[in-house]
Amino acid sequence: MQIMLDLYSIYLVYLHMKKRGNIMNLNYNDSLDKLLVGINDKYKSWNSSLSYKPNGVDISVKSGRKFDKIISDKSVWGFVAKKDGEHKGLPFKEGDVFKPASWSAAAKHVRGSIFDTNNNWYDWTGPNYLI
DSSP states (O other), X not given: OHHHHHXXXXXXXXXXXXXXXXXXXXXXXXXXXXXXXXXXXXXXXXXXXXXXXXXXXXXXEEEOSSEEEEEETTEEEEEEESSSEEEXXXXXXXXXXXXXXXXXXXXXXXXXXXXXXXXXXXXXXXXXXXX
């Protein structure tokens, strides 16, 4: 019963965001590419002199079973859910973004979505903490 209530509350948040116009109608790969560009843009705005790494950070994506791991330089930036599922007892949707708990594991709670039109939920250093 609790899982159904959790799924329903997540669905209500999704509908609210969609109503406000914060959900984009892009596919997964396009949205992931947009996130990678956004990470690099945020790095360049932070490093305005471009004295260190003038081309931005080196970002790569390593695909796993449940998540795509985003690697920034030599550290994990975060994880993106490839499809709907459950992680550590909590449901998640395709495109949800998690902070890394370690090199190979995502943290428990969702920090944002690649389908969100706002980009205030992440920075070039990683997804923001929960408030």
